Amino acid sequence: MNGIRLSWRNLVARPLGTALSLLLLLLGVGLITLVLHLQNHLQQQMTNNLAGIDLVVGAKGSPLQLILSSVLHIDNPTGNIALAEAEKIGRNPFVKKAVPLSFGDNYQGYRIVGTTLEYPAIYEAQLADGKWWEQPMEACIGSLVAERLHLKIGDHFHGNHGLDEHGEGHEEHSYRVVGIIGPTQSVVDQLILTATESVWEVHEHEEAPHHHDGENHHDEHHHDETEEHHYEAEAQRKELPHHHEDEDREITALLIQFRNPMGAIQLPRMINENTSMQAALPAYEINRLMHLLGFGIRSFQWLSAIILLVSGISVFISLFTALRERRFEIALMRTYGASKGQVFRLVLYEGIFLAAIGFTLGSLIARIGLWAVSLWLKEDFGQGMLSAAPIAEEYILFGLTLLVGALAALIPAIQALRVDISETLGQA
Amino acid sequence: MFQVSQLQYSYPKGPSFQFPDLELKEAEHLLILGASGVGKTTLLHLIGGLRIPGQGQISIQGTCINTLPQGKLDKFRGRNLGIVFQRPHFVEALTALENLLLVQKLSGLATEKKQAIQVLNNLGIEALAHKKPYRLSQGEQQRLSIAMAVINRPKLLLADEPTSSLDDHNSEQVIDLLMKEAEQNSANLIIITHDQRVKSRFTNTITL
Structure with a gap:
């Protein structure tokens, strides 16, 4: 005892x-x-999600919304930006790497993001199976998407318009799964990645049936416009008869890595003052958010x-x-x-x-x-x-x-x- | 082997006591009688090392306990003394047997379950080994407190009014048990009481 x-x-x-x-x-x-x-x-x-992203360039609006939508993929985008303008920024000497993102569609709630192979590289993502996409309409899916939707290499699926599951379908265009990305503990796990061109292709070809529908559909899109800004560009495109031109190409956001810290001082101001786009610093915005949550x-x-x-x-x-x-x-x-x-x-x-x-x-x-x-x-x-x-x-x-x-x-x-x-x- | 000389104690704001010199040879017993308020319990606590005397000397087995430092006194008490208090106290969270094992442990001796059960057996309460003390009757509690006092085979066994709350029959038995246990270990037994029933059992008696 x-x-x-x-x-x-x-x-x-x-x-x-x-x-x-x-x-x-x-x-x-x-x-x-x-x-x-x-x-x-x-x-x-x-x-994890911020990884090496120093700056995000997107349509004007709330900088926090831009970060939430383009980095964390939990909010709607602020709108689209012109590819030509974005490319100009990409050539700036302060920029080491510029990765375009185009999104607006989903498959069963998982976002379809058009981008380049540099995007998974930011997150050091490795393929668990298959290969990276090489041409439009080939898709690589995040580990969680694969797990939850039981998608395998070679499977086909259609994207739905909008970022939630209930958008209208793009029945004519089917994606083919060519690669499954291993777990990254980042947002990539929940994304479906494809070439930027895929997103353009889906939406361009979609124009035809829309035109047949006439005024009715047009109205609906106007209605959407007020709720979800990213429809804006598409709606505009419809009003202009001469679409498909290269200068009309649009993307949703551009993720940027600086070559040196001077970029953080020069670039955001340059973009915010001299272009129709806005630049937001993820680290700063996330800090602000954490402070609010704090x-x-x-x-x-x-x-x-x-x-x-x-x-x-x-x-x-x-x-x-x-x-x-x-x-x-x-x-x-x-x-x-x-x-x-x-x-x-x-x-x-x-x-x-x-x-x-x-x-x-x-x-x-x-x-x-x-x-x-x-x-x-x-x-x-x-x-x-x-x-x-x-x-x-x-x-x-x-x-x-x-x-x-x-x-x-x-x-x-x-x-x-x-x-x-x-x-x-x-x-x- | 027990000796007390020129023992005095004064309570800070109370009475002062002077005690007669005492001396016991090995295995000798002593009954100390006295009315209430003459300092019987004080004397027992002084002998038991629970209270430090103002003056005088207490020697047990050749050790002068009133000059021992606190820690050594605690250990000495655990090893050499057994005290049966007026009202039995136990560690309520433990069973009767566990209380005995605790007393063994506290004295620094090895815990021997066999011996503990033997002691309970000697006192006729073996069947109660696994009961909590508060479930026992008054007589059983008194026996258990004797068991705790003798478990470490002390050389000096002290008892403070061990029979005051017991009837004649139980009182007789408790005195028997105390004497038997003391004789087994050739220990000195000192009983302090005002209970005249006990008087006839002792040859060596003093009155305070």
Whole structure:
């Protein structure tokens, strides 16, 4: 019957107080762990998606929207930009790499993005199977797309207009899957990549049936225009009879890597002032977004910290009241040879024990929460499962929780140490 | 082998006591009688090393316990003394047997389950080994507290009013048990009481 076992037995002997303390501890630890994981995941995701993209050029509008749509692929684009104008920027001496993106269609909710092979290269994406696209209407699909839609090499599919699943179909044009991209832990996993020309081809040939439909359809497109800016270009194209010309070619956005840091100072200003396009710095916009989100995260962290504090108080009250009843047994143990240090540690262990068990349960609950959030993210955003592996902050939280337990037990432990054997046992 | 000389104790804001010199040879027993308030429990606590005397000397097995530093005194108590208190106390979270094992452990001795069960057997409460102390009757609790006092085979066994709350029959039995256990270890037994029923059992008696 050593000290640690005795501490344990003492905890079990008063189940209600112990249960309340544990409940509060696991709630506090669970919430903090969950928020830490989600925040970590969000940051990881952002960093992965930003990769080496220094600047995004797109149609004028909200810079945040431009970043959300063209880098994270979670919002609608601000509109289209002229290819010719974009190419001019690409030739600027500050620019090391310029990658065009054209999108506006989806297949079962997954975006079809027309681009060059430089785009997967930004994310260091490797093929898991097949080959990269070589000509229009060949597509390489992200790992999650392959997994969830059960697409294989050689499969054909039709894109749908718009960025959600319910757009009208482009029945005449079918894509052929030629490559499956390995997991990158970035947005590429959720994309269908193809040549920029594919997107042009689909939309150009589509003009014919649209014209037959006449006014009716035209109106519908005008209606769309107000809701989703990226239809704008297409609508314009319809009004102009001489389409298919090279100078009319459009893309949605241009991702840029700078040759040197001077680019960050010169290029955005040049683009924003001298062209009809806008330039947005992803790092800056994401920081702004995280700052906005940060408020929510901080409130959550404060709430969890308060719960953790309350659980500390609960541990204190539980031990303190228990010790008032237990002062006879403390005196008894002292009589039979226990030192002051031993009885002090006995009570301290109880606090630390509670904290350790509370932490373990909290971690477990957080992981169940993480799993639930993962399922929801997968359902709604097609994201992969969140990792349940411990993150660095959790080790700090573990230390912190043990400290809360030890501090809560400190006063009761000092009480135990101060028990006067003779006085206590003399009370008949 | 027990000796007390010129022992005095004053409570900070209370009464002062002066105690007579005492001396016991190996295996000798002593009954200390006295009315309430004459310092009986104080004397027992001083002898037991639970309270440090103002003046005088207490020597147990050749060790002068009133000059031992706190830590050594704790260990000495655990090894050499067994004390039966007026009201039995136990570690409530543990069973009767576990309480005995704890007392063994605290004294720094190896925990021997066999010996603990033997002691319970001697005291006739073996069947209660796995019960929590608060489930025991008063008489059973008193026996268990004797078991805890003798488990480490102390050289000095102290008992503070061990019979005051017991009926004649139980009182007789408790004295028997204390004497038997003391004799087994050739220990000194000192009983402090105001209970006159016990008087006839002892040859060596003093009154405070």
